[in-house]
Amino acid sequence: MTRSTELSQLLLASLCDVPGLVPARPATVPSGLPWDADLLAVEVDGDLVTMRLVARELPLPPLLRQASEVLGAALAAHGYGGVRLRLEVADLDQAAFGRARAGGQARRARRARAGTAGDGSATRFTSAGP
Amino acid sequence: MNAGPQRSSRPPAGVTRRIRTVVTTDTSPSTPSPGRPASSRGAAPPVPAVPVESGVREVVVAAIAVHAATAVPGVLRMEPGLSGLVTSVTRSIRQRLAGVDAAPADGARVEIDGGRVWLDVAVGISGHDQAAAVGAAVQRAVARAVEEATGYPVAEVGVAILHIDPAGGAAGAAGVPGEELL
Numbered sequence: 001m002t003r004s005t006e007l008s009q010l011l012l013a014s015l016c017d018v019p020g021l022v023p024a025r026p027a028t029v030p031s032g033l034p035w036d037a038d039l040l041a042v043e044v045d046g047d048l049v050t051m052r053l054v055a056r057e058l059p060l061p062p063l064l065r066q067a068s069e070v071l072g073a074a075l076a077a078h079g080y081g082g083v084r085l086r087l088e089v090a091d092l093d094q095a096a097f098g099r100a101r102a103g104g105q106a107r108r109a110r111r112a113r114a115g116t117a118g119d120g121s122a123t124r125f126t127s128a129g130p
Numbered sequence: 131m132n133a134g135p136q137r138s139s140r141p142p143a144g145v146t147r148r149i150r151t152v153v154t155t156d157t158s159p160s161t162p163s164p165g166r167p168a169s170s171r172g173a174a175p176p177v178p179a180v181p182v183e184s185g186v187r188e189v190v191v192a193a194i195a196v197h198a199a200t201a202v203p204g205v206l207r208m209e210p211g212l213s214g215l216v217t218s219v220t221r222s223i224r225q226r227l228a229g230v231d232a233a234p235a236d237g238a239r240v241e242i243d244g245g246r247v248w249l250d251v252a253v254g255i256s257g258h259d260q261a262a263a264v265g266a267a268v269q270r271a272v273a274r275a276v277e278e279a280t281g282y283p284v285a286e287v288g289v290a291i292l293h294i295d296p297a298g299g300a301a302g303a304a305g306v307p308g309e310e311l312l
Binding site (some may be wrong): 058090 | 182233
C-alpha cells in the first residue's frame with residue numbers, strides 16, 4: 001500500500017466521525033471496481049492533502065471546525081504531522097436544508113448537556129489567496 | 131430590474147476567479163480538544179499540529195442562495211437564463227457525485243473575492259406583488275442565509291427580475307413564515 005493510499009484511507013475512516021460531511025466521490029466511476037472509489041475524494045500532492053467533501057448539514061463553519069479537529073488529530077497521531085490538509089466543500093446535498101434547523105437544535109442541546117453554552121465566537125473566513 | 135446597489139468595490143469581471151474554491155479558512159485547532167490523542171495521553175510527547183485550511187466552492191454558496199430566494203413570498207422560480215442552463219449541464223456532467231442529491235444552484239451567480247461574497251440572483255415573480263418589495267426581500271433573505279450557513283460576509287446581492295407572471299401563480303406558496311415583503 002502506498003503512502004498516498006494509506007493516508008487517504010486514514011482520512012476517509014476518520015471522516016466517519018464527522019456526521020454531515022461525506023467524501024465527494026464522482027458518480028461517473030464505474031461500479032464493480034476492485035478498489036474504494038471514495039479514495040478519489042482525496043488528492044495527495046506532495047505535502048498538500050486535499051479532501052473534497054459534500055455537506056449534508058448546515059451551517060458549515062462548525063462542521064468544518066469539527067472536521068479540522070478530527071482529521072488533523074488523526075493525521076498527527078499517525079505520524080503525518082508534516083502534511084498540510086485542505087478541506088474543500090465541493091457540493092451541497094439537498095438534505096442539508098431539511099437538517100439545517102434540526103442540526104442547529106441538536107448542537108445547542110449537546111452544548112447545553114456538556115455545560116458549554118458556547119463562547120459566541122464565530123469562525124471568520126478570511127482569504128488565503130495571494 | 132436590478133435591485134442591487136452600485137458596484138464600485140466589485141472586482142473587474144475579467145480578473146475574477148472562476149468556479150473553484152475561492153475562499154479558504156485556517157481551521158487548524160489552536161488548542162487541544164478532548165478528542166485529540168495528544169491531549170488524552172497524558173505523558174505522551176506533544177504531537178505537532180497539522181495545519182488545516184478549508185474552503186467552499188461557489189456552487190455551494192449558490193445553492194444556499196437559491197434555496198433562500200425561492201422561499202421568499204412572491205418568488206415563483208429561479209430564472210437561470212441560457213448561460214445558467216449551460217452551467218447547469220456542465221455541473222451535472224462534471225460534478226455528479228455518487229449518492230448525493232445535489233441542491234439546485236441554477237439562477238444564482240457567485241463571486242468570492244477578498245473574503246467577501248457577491249451574489250447575483252435572477253428570479254421570476256408573481257404579478258400580484260410589488261417587484262421592488264419582492265426584490266428587497268430576496269436581497270435580505272439571501273444575504274442572511276449565506277452569512278448564517280457559510281460564515282462569509284455578503285458584500286452585495288443583486289436581484290434581477292426576469293419574468294413577472296401576470297396570472298400571479300401561487301405567490302408565497304413556498305414562503306418562509308415571518309418573511310415580510312416590506
